[in-house]
Amino acid sequence: MKDRLHAAVIGMGSRGRGLLKTIHSIRDLDIVAICDIMEDRLAEGKKILNELGAEPDCYTDYRRIIDRGDIDLVYVVTNWITHWEICRDFMEAGIYTSCEVNGAASLDECWELVRTYERTGTPLMMLENCCYGRNELAVLNMVRQGVFGKVVYAECGYCHDLRRGSLNNLTHQRMNNNLLRNGDLYPTHGAGPMAKILNINRGNRFVSIASMSTPGYGVQDYLQRHQPDHPLADARSVHYACGDVTTSLLKCAGGEVLMIRHSVSLPQPYSRANRVQGTRAVYSEDCGGIHIDDVHEHEHWEPMEEIYKQYEHPIWQDYQANPDDGHGGMDFLVMDAFADAARNHTEPPIDAYDTATYMAITALSEASVAMGGMPQAFPDFTRGKWTSGRKVCGGKYCLDTEEIY
Numbered sequence: 001m002k003d004r005l006h007a008a009v010i011g012m013g014s015r016g017r018g019l020l021k022t023i024h025s026i027r028d029l030d031i032v033a034i035c036d037i038m039e040d041r042l043a044e045g046k047k048i049l050n051e052l053g054a055e056p057d058c059y060t061d062y063r064r065i066i067d068r069g070d071i072d073l074v075y076v077v078t079n080w081i082t083h084w085e086i087c088r089d090f091m092e093a094g095i096y097t098s099c100e101v102n103g104a105a106s107l108d109e110c111w112e113l114v115r116t117y118e119r120t121g122t123p124l125m126m127l128e129n130c131c132y133g134r135n136e137l138a139v140l141n142m143v144r145q146g147v148f149g150k151v152v153y154a155e156c157g158y159c160h161d162l163r164r165g166s167l168n169n170l171t172h173q174r175m176n177n178n179l180l181r182n183g184d185l186y187p188t189h190g191a192g193p194m195a196k197i198l199n200i201n202r203g204n205r206f207v208s209i210a211s212m213s214t215p216g217y218g219v220q221d222y223l224q225r226h227q228p229d230h231p232l233a234d235a236r237s238v239h240y241a242c243g244d245v246t247t248s249l250l251k252c253a254g255g256e257v258l259m260i261r262h263s264v265s266l267p268q269p270y271s272r273a274n275r276v277q278g279t280r281a282v283y284s285e286d287c288g289g290i291h292i293d294d295v296h297e298h299e300h301w302e303p304m305e306e307i308y309k310q311y312e313h314p315i316w317q318d319y320q321a322n323p324d325d326g327h328g329g330m331d332f333l334v335m336d337a338f339a340d341a342a343r344n345h346t347e348p349p350i351d352a353y354d355t356a357t358y359m360a361i362t363a364l365s366e367a368s369v370a371m372g373g374m375p376q377a378f379p380d381f382t383r384g385k386w387t388s389g390r391k392v393c394g395g396k397y398c399l400d401t402e403e404i405y
């Protein structure tokens with residue numbers, strides 16, 4: 001095994017630059033190459049790393065990084081539309097590959113990633129940081145211990161008021177996508193953790209999805225009041241495609257139902273709107289706690305601070321001893337989980353099948369919305385392997401269990 005891993009980071013937008021310090025802090029790992037097609041952003045990324053004492057080589061074409069031949073792992077942090085192609089090229093070269101969260105624009109790109117993985121054997125991991133959120137992990141821990149009994153229903157979402165930020169910025173990828181596409185464009189922050197709780201791709205799978213969207217009035221209503229001269233403010237000349245709220249219902253092979261909400265253009269405090277409901281307990285992020293049957297008083301939500309005392313996930317127990325600052329620790333945990341897999345030559349905890357599944361929700365929800373909420377069959381990216389004891393990744397970052405088959 002090499003003493004130190006050589007990492008590359010592709011994409012120096014706000015997220016890519018913001019992650020450099022976190023990735024740099026991973027033990028026995030050097031960021032030796034960074035890339036962006038925009039030279040000013042590349043220079044900003046280099047400056048951040050230089051201040052941390054690192055000396056990365058800079059590239060405007062990621063293919064030149066592949067050509068170096070010395071890269072062990074790559075973090076792809078570009079935009080929703082480019083991830084899959086860049087990931088595919090790194091996987092073809094046998095380099096451990098990860099990508100930031102995104103939804104697919106077509107099922108084809110999901111299949112392309114799965115087929116590349118199966119042909120090359122190169123692992124792929126979606127960097128879904130919310131799978132390592134403190135609450136999400138505590139609930140996963142409790143579900144695994146049977147505290148929830150049989151889980152039958154879950155909710156999740158991305159409820160984030162972005163009217164003042166990226167939805168207002170004509171050069172940001174999120175703006176273009178929300179202006180032109182209608183569906184759940186950002187499902188994975190909720191879907192990732194819930195898929196782990198529901199054992200998706202390991203003993204269970206999504207079989208269908210039906211989505212509906214409201215009209216999209218929120219951004220333009222905001223602009224008309226706050227920035228009337230903005231080029232998108234005039235609703236008579238610009239049609240805003242994405243609904244203010246898109247709701248999707250996913251049916252699982254085990255019968256469970258998952259509801260996912262996408263809402264980024266209305267006034268609201270941030271929430272991932274998580275709810276997990278089983279025969280013996282219920283968790284609600286928005287109610288701030290958990291209620292366990294026969295343990296907690298009738299109608300009482302036990303606050304998470306109390307729940308942590310008994311059910312803190314071991315990953316978070318370990319992490320508390322040495323905390324990082326990104327997104328309450330889950331950024332560090334997911335970046336380190338990927339590095340850990342590359343270091344130990346194991347499968348990552350969120351693998352190629354999981355990545356394709358989470359990404360596919362967007363393309364399928366767009367299709368369903370376009371057909372008035374018509375259910376769409378959910379592809380089985382594992383091609384049947386979900387039924388038959390797939391090995392879990394093992395290691396300290398594992399999110400799965402072999403006990404479910």
Ligand SMILES: NC(=O)c1ccc[n+]([C@@H]2O[C@H](COP(=O)([O-])OP(=O)(O)OC[C@H]3O[C@@H](n4cnc5c(N)ncnc54)[C@H](O)[C@@H]3O)[C@@H](O)[C@H]2O)c1
Pocket residue numbers: 010011012013014015016035036037038041060062077078079080082100101102127128129172173327
């Ligand atoms: N997990 C989280 O909590 C979280 C938070 C924010 C953003 N994100 C995700 O991170 C990703 C990036 O978000 P962002 O806000 O930084 O987006 P952004 O559009 O600001 O930045 C993307 C960068 O990628 C560069 N890029 C595009 N194509 C490229 C290519 N072929 N080669 C090299 N560089 C290329 C662009 O020039 C840009 O600088 C998105 O997928 C987003 O969803 C995740």
